[in-house]
Amino acid sequence: MLAITASATIAGVDGRPVSVEVHVAGGLPAFTVVGLPDTSCREARDRVRAALLSSELGWPEEKVTVNLAPSGLPKVGSGLDLAIAVALMVALDRVPRDSVTNLGFLAELGLDGALRPVRGALPMVAAMDRPEVVVAPGNHAEAQLVERVQSRPVSSLRQLAEVLRGEAAWPPVPPPRPVATPPPVPDLADVRGQPVARQALEVAAAGGHHLLMVGPPGAGKTMLAKRLPGLLPPLDPGDALTVTRVWSAAGLALAGGLIRVPPFRAPHHQISSVAMIGGGSAAMCPGEVSLANGGVLFLDELGEFPPAALEALRQPLEEGTVRVSRVHGSQTYPARFVLVAAMNPCPCGESGAPGGCRCSDSARARYHRRLSAPLLDRFDLRVVVERPGAADLLSAPVGEGSAAVAQRVAGARSRARARSGGLNVDLRPEELNRVAPLTPGSRFLLERAVTDGRLSGRGLHRVRTVARTMADLDGAQAVSDEHLAAALAHRVDPLGIGVRP
Amino acid sequence: MTALPPAAHLAALMSLDGMWPRRARLVLARRSPEAAWEALLDGALARSVPLLRALRGRGPELVQGWAEQARALDVPRLWQRHLQLGIGVTEPRAHPAALREDPAPPTVLFHRGGFDHLDGARVAIVGTRKCTRYGRDVAFDLGAQLAEAGVGVVSGLALGIDAEAHRGALAGTPTAPPIAVVGSGLDVVYPRANDVLWQQVAERGLLLSEAPLGAAPEGWRFPARNRLIAALADVVVVVESHVRGGSMSTVDEALRRDRPVLAVPGSVRSDASAGTNALLAQGAGPVTGVDDVLAVLGCTPGPRRPVADDRLAPDEMGATVLDAVGWQPSTLDQVVLRTAFDVGAVALAVERLIEAGWLVRTGGWLERVPAHR
Ligand SMILES: [Zn+2]
Numbered sequence: 001m002l003a004i005t006a007s008a009t010i011a012g013v014d015g016r017p018v019s020v021e022v023h024v025a026g027g028l029p030a031f032t033v034v035g036l037p038d039t040s041c042r043e044a045r046d047r048v049r050a051a052l053l054s055s056e057l058g059w060p061e062e063k064v065t066v067n068l069a070p071s072g073l074p075k076v077g078s079g080l081d082l083a084i085a086v087a088l089m090v091a092l093d094r095v096p097r098d099s100v101t102n103l104g105f106l107a108e109l110g111l112d113g114a115l116r117p118v119r120g121a122l123p124m125v126a127a128m129d130r131p132e133v134v135v136a137p138g139n140h141a142e143a144q145l146v147e148r149v150q151s152r153p154v155s156s157l158r159q160l161a162e163v164l165r166g167e168a169a170w171p172p173v174p175p176p177r178p179v180a181t182p183p184p185v186p187d188l189a190d191v192r193g194q195p196v197a198r199q200a201l202e203v204a205a206a207g208g209h210h211l212l213m214v215g216p217p218g219a220g221k222t223m224l225a226k227r228l229p230g231l232l233p234p235l236d237p238g239d240a241l242t243v244t245r246v247w248s249a250a251g252l253a254l255a256g257g258l259i260r261v262p263p264f265r266a267p268h269h270q271i272s273s274v275a276m277i278g279g280g281s282a283a284m285c286p287g288e289v290s291l292a293n294g295g296v297l298f299l300d301e302l303g304e305f306p307p308a309a310l311e312a313l314r315q316p317l318e319e320g321t322v323r324v325s326r327v328h329g330s331q332t333y334p335a336r337f338v339l340v341a342a343m344n345p346c347p348c349g350e351s352g353a354p355g356g357c358r359c360s361d362s363a364r365a366r367y368h369r370r371l372s373a374p375l376l377d378r379f380d381l382r383v384v385v386e387r388p389g390a391a392d393l394l395s396a397p398v399g400e401g402s403a404a405v406a407q408r409v410a411g412a413r414s415r416a417r418a419r420s421g422g423l424n425v426d427l428r429p430e431e432l433n434r435v436a437p438l439t440p441g442s443r444f445l446l447e448r449a450v451t452d453g454r455l456s457g458r459g460l461h462r463v464r465t466v467a468r469t470m471a472d473l474d475g476a477q478a479v480s481d482e483h484l485a486a487a488l489a490h491r492v493d494p495l496g497i498g499v500r501p
Numbered sequence: 502m503t504a505l506p507p508a509a510h511l512a513a514l515m516s517l518d519g520m521w522p523r524r525a526r527l528v529l530a531r532r533s534p535e536a537a538w539e540a541l542l543d544g545a546l547a548r549s550v551p552l553l554r555a556l557r558g559r560g561p562e563l564v565q566g567w568a569e570q571a572r573a574l575d576v577p578r579l580w581q582r583h584l585q586l587g588i589g590v591t592e593p594r595a596h597p598a599a600l601r602e603d604p605a606p607p608t609v610l611f612h613r614g615g616f617d618h619l620d621g622a623r624v625a626i627v628g629t630r631k632c633t634r635y636g637r638d639v640a641f642d643l644g645a646q647l648a649e650a651g652v653g654v655v656s657g658l659a660l661g662i663d664a665e666a667h668r669g670a671l672a673g674t675p676t677a678p679p680i681a682v683v684g685s686g687l688d689v690v691y692p693r694a695n696d697v698l699w700q701q702v703a704e705r706g707l708l709l710s711e712a713p714l715g716a717a718p719e720g721w722r723f724p725a726r727n728r729l730i731a732a733l734a735d736v737v738v739v740v741e742s743h744v745r746g747g748s749m750s751t752v753d754e755a756l757r758r759d760r761p762v763l764a765v766p767g768s769v770r771s772d773a774s775a776g777t778n779a780l781l782a783q784g785a786g787p788v789t790g791v792d793d794v795l796a797v798l799g800c801t802p803g804p805r806r807p808v809a810d811d812r813l814a815p816d817e818m819g820a821t822v823l824d825a826v827g828w829q830p831s832t833l834d835q836v837v838l839r840t841a842f843d844v845g846a847v848a849l850a851v852e853r854l855i856e857a858g859w860l861v862r863t864g865g866w867l868e869r870v871p872a873h874r
Pocket residue numbers: 345346347348349350356357358359
């Protein structure tokens with residue numbers, strides 16, 4: 001007796017349809033799974049058997065073969081449990097054969113027959129070419145984000161059998177769980193003083209420029225970085241779905257359904273390069289660079305990250321995607337984010353002010369060598385962030401709130417999009433004379449910066465793109481000398497390590 | 502070999518591994534350099550009970566190692582190298598008076614330039630390598646004005662204050678030579694950044710070291726170097742120092758020798774002035790200008806040439822920004838907050854002030870430049 005059900009597995013952030021074929025025949029009792037199952041998938045036998053028995057649906061004392069097609073595709077995780085159990089029920093005539101033809105099945109089975117949510121439900125449901133998909137109630141919020149599919153949340157195998165036999169209707173959709181609203185993004189109004197760093201955040205949000213903040217502990221670098229998502233526009237529907245798929249594939253809680261707030265990811269510096277870019281097992285989980293897609297990747301203590309993890313950032317920073325290769329093949333994940341990094345000026349943690357450091361020259365040099373020139377080069381914005389002094393703080397006006405800044409950012413972004421179809425960070429050098437022509441005064445400033453060795457040729461282009469963003473934030477048609485001087489001031493050599501190529 | 506001067510054997514002895522000044526003093530006790538060299542080669546030194554005892558437990562091992570190295574050493578060639586580099590090697594009785602009479606006199610000195618450069622009054626200008634623009638400027642000015650007043654400037658050729666003091670002492674129209682004491686061999690320029698300055702001091706003044714040719718700038722050599730700086734100076738001026746900076750060891754050595762110690766006052770906000778301000782609190786004389794130093798030396802200050810400031814006067818905005826920077830390192834943030842202009846306007850004013858020579862940028866910091874350059 002042969003029975004076939006539809007399900008899906010996940011490869012990277014993409015779902016892949018899987019056809020589950022169960023064959024029950026006479027012979028010594030056995031249970032074999034073929035078709036590249038991973039360990040957790042092979043263990044389906046034990047879960048499916050216990051679930052069927054505890055649901056009083058019976059278990060064949062015969063030879064059972066489960067074929068997962070297509071055979072070349074690695075099958076990962078426990079999401080195929082339900083499809084296997086249902087195919088067995090069909091093969092054993094516990095449910096009518098035609099009751100499953102329009103259905104897809106995606107859930108892990110508990111030993112008691114309960115349906116359990118799986119990671120990556122969104123992309124997997126999207127991959128199934130069935131009009132209705134049975135999922136665990138915990139996956140319903142994700143599954144219903146796929147518009148052409150009717151999500152059928154069911155809580156147990158026994159309940160599902162009753163529905164398939166026509167003895168019961170589909171259970172009502174569970175009332176949406178009280179949505180754990182994502183913690184509100186902290187507001188920029190909390191930041192007192194620090195006008196340069198505030199402007200750097202605004203420019204990063206408006207132009208997509210990457211930002212490096214250098215300053216001693218306690219200067220508020222993390223506090224500043226956390227406020228960047230609040231300056232970015234909410235994700236548009238397409239981006240929101242992409243981000244949600246990535247988060248779903250990573251198995252992160254998706255209580256609220258579609259993710260609309262730009263994500264903020266702040267991996268610890270002990271992160272491995274696999275966790276940074278993705279990969280690992282055959283499941284190929286998306287890494288931090290993909291979880292930050294559409295939002296902010298914040299690396300605190302940049303100098304402490306292992307060189308391999310930083311090196312792994314290169315491709316995402318250049319291409320906005322990351323390609324991860326493993327034994328079973330390779331996957332491309334989205335990875336377009338604003339990189340914000342923070343570091344101390346030197347190991348002693350004192351102020352970076354001239355005369356403020358207590359490190360030996362060799363300790364300083366070692367610390368600075370950890371940053372490769374190509375990585376440093378990615379930061380269009382490099383600012384010094386100092387602990388604000390009491391006197392300066394008291395005289396500081398209360399800063400603008402995030403909403404007002406976000407509005408300016410949105411305006412600047414739409415001006416940039418209207419002009420060049422994208423963000424200023426992606427402006428090519430050859431476009432600059434058209435979109436950001438230089439005044440004689442600006443030309444002089446740049447020439448001097450190059451002669452002084454402050455700017456490299458590449459740095460010169462980058463300063464001009466930042467100046468363009470400054471002008472967009474002002475709503476100005478032309479880039480003024482002030483915009484250019486401000487852009488130069490946001491690209492200091494904050495470590496005092498001289499110009500890098 | 503008979504044609505070689507005693508200095509050649511001194512140089513050879515000092516080139517042996519582990520022949521530190523204290524050990525060299527033991528080896529050379531009651532022996533001429535040639536005699537010590539011969540005693541090393543023929544094994545007499547290895548049998549000298551007083552020497553072995555004085556070298557403590559490692560004596561036999563050390564002397565045997567030296568003997569092996571000595572047999573392999575090409576003394577004429579080593580001496581030739583000293584001659585080529587213009588480096589003299591002297592034993593204690595040929596040392597300058599200030600060092601001969603010192604409580605911790607050097608054993609052997611390597612030097613470029615003659616000891617006659619030590620004939621006049623001498624002031625040591627020392628301070629931190631991690632100095633501020635203010636410290637740099639004061640060190641330069643003091644160096645220049647002392648050298649013009651005929652006072653030899655003694656320093657250690659380190660980065661920061663040391664180097665600025667000698668740059669000043671070489672600028673303008675000096676009437677006294679620069680004097681430097683370094684911690685490495687005289688053919689090992691350290692730090693490399695001071696290469697040119699090192700050569701200029703050697704050409705126009707005196708460069709001294711206790712270390713043989715090829716010796717690396719090892720940490721233990723610097724306190725010893727500082728004691729020689731203190732010993733050679735009539736007055737020690739500390740321009741900028743952290744509380745536990747290396748210059749404090751020069752101060753201790755100066756006080757041990759009853760040399761007056763003067764300090765340049767700095768901002769109470771500046772770490773680089775924390776040590777010098779503490780010295781002032783402990784009674785060191787303040788240096789507010791070169792006259793304070795000359796007064797301690799007993800010289801009468803000469804007429805001072807007025808400083809010509811040919812910089813373009815800043816406009817109103819520039820003057821406000823300059824005022825906001827003040828006389829200590831400031832970030833752009835601080836200047837923006839103090840002026841209440843927006844970032845772009847301040848940034849442009851700063852660029853113009855840098856262009857006109859009123860400000861310099863160090864990393865992300867702005868520092869004000871005084872009139873003299
Ligand atoms: Zn430090």
